[in-house]
Amino acid sequence: MNNRIKELANQCRIEYRDGHGGFIEQFDEERFAELIVRECADIATMNQYQSYTPGHYVLKHFGVE
Numbered sequence: 001m002n003n004r005i006k007e008l009a010n011q012c013r014i015e016y017r018d019g020h021g022g023f024i025e026q027f028d029e030e031r032f033a034e035l036i037v038r039e040c041a042d043i044a045t046m047n048q049y050q051s052y053t054p055g056h057y058v059l060k061h062f063g064v065e
C-alpha cells in the first residue's frame with residue numbers, strides 16, 4: 001500500500017474509552033473515502049493541463065499500476 005494511503009487511513013482512526021479503562025479503535029470509512037476523493041480532485045486539478053490525463057496522475061500518486 002502506498003504511504004499516502006496509509007497516512008489517510010491513519011487520519012480516519014478514532015479511539016475512545018470503552019468504560020473499562022481500555023480503548024476501542026474505530027475506522028471511519030466515510031471519512032477515508034472523502035479524503036481520497038478530495039486528494040484525487042486536487043491532483044486532477046493541478047494536472048489538468050499536462051500531457052497525460054488527470055487519471056494517470058491520480059494512479060501515479062497512489063502508486064497504482
